[in-house]
Amino acid sequence: MKQLLLVFTILFSPSFSAQKTETFKIKKYQIAILGDSLKESSGLNFFNGKLYTFNDSGNSAELFQISLDSAKIQKKLNTKLRNEDWESLTNDGENFYIGDFGNNLGSRKDLKIYKIPFRDSLVLDSTKTISFYYPEQKDFTPKNLNNDFDGEAMIFLNGKIHIFTKEWKSKETTHYIINPENFENQAAEKIETFKTDFVVTDASYFEDKLYLIGYTKLAKVYLIVFKKSENDTFFRETPKKYYLGSAFSLSQIEGIAVNKDGIYISGEEFHSPLGIKKGQFFFIPFSDFD
Template structure:
């Protein structure tokens, strides 16, 4: 939360900046019903959101807190916000955890937050789903580690909130890790891929860049082409603290390029983070036609928003 406060101080004392993107359709949040669930204090710096698909007994989400907090994954009830499972990761300190994603077999979480631009220890961890015991409210597990770096980055000097080598967003697709940078000065995102391989430190492969005009804080993909919510989602906020979701069609032929001119792009302004919370997690409940996004507690210069999850119902109706 402290980084958005610094970011807001900068924009409140400087010029206004809004999202301007060509060839993109814009929706109105007023056309949707949004529900709000306040989360417990344990999740006051929630930086990730992933719907739990395996447990059919209770609707729930996975979340985590970012830099300096306990190295724990939390599963919470989608209706009450109550934490029902806590997994302590025994071998992964929380330097700056960001984002959770899953595939059929694993739960992934990233330690690649890099607000200062000086980190050389970027990693993504995973645990096997079969290790998770839903009946055990507190569990300790060891994670496996995938290390990577950006080969284009040559300078690692301390640059507070001006670096283009920060990241808070990724998902799993085509058996690869797809990373979306949070570029503080360029206000765009660069799409990288890293293999799911723990045997060596990988050079992230740069694929494409998209001018969001906001800082990207979360990403999600729904690959079910028979579901109306299929596509790629990016979440973030502008220098005005205005939050956005961008929604892209799935790429044709299952390719790894998402931002080509042929892909349909939709923008949904959500409102201000000073009211919604510092938004850093997004997940899609495809069968319920619902999009949910989470926000950290926000408290700065008279603005306050509690840690929260918002859900947009009937998104594609």
């Protein structure tokens, strides 16, 4: 996403009432500063043990395979698609899914997910587009950073795409399901809603746990971890919520990916009254994370 945390928003927005939150500052887990080619990294995803990312709107339509220990680019994959506002990346073991559904204004009517077969190289002639809409949205008047139908997070689970919205107005996230085999314009199925008190910018799923990451308008960065319940729901049990630090020192956190070793987090370049904080890359080993 483009830089959205404006000077007066950062300095004067009211704080949110929060549930019980543990502090787990991740600054010491920084392992790299992202280079200019990845300065707007927005989303992380593991595919067959390799970590991938991309830049968001206004950038090239490329996927980047990056190293786990330095975030250096190891391979570039040109999709030859259009990057309207790419915000999330997931896969089903055979296909990448790129979420082109960033919607800060709340006015988009062309929300889509690209389904891209992948076998170490992109199969470009087989790419398909999954179009969808939120049936609850009736008003498409542009309301920058003040709508509940933005989206930057998704996972693939049990044959379905699961989207978790970025709700600027309500400070909640709503869990929607999309059918990846339906290539008509489909209504996203609303499943459940949870009060996060921050906007969700990415998601990862690993070993029956859902990880949602994001920040507040005061630039406070949070992580919530949910346990999966029956019927692939997540919001029935009380989750664990962690305060990770401030975007002023961490950069604008936009990506999370989890594997057996731990949690990988990426942030894009962050502009504030104090200057520019370059995008960063973090790794938290599970041995340090409860």
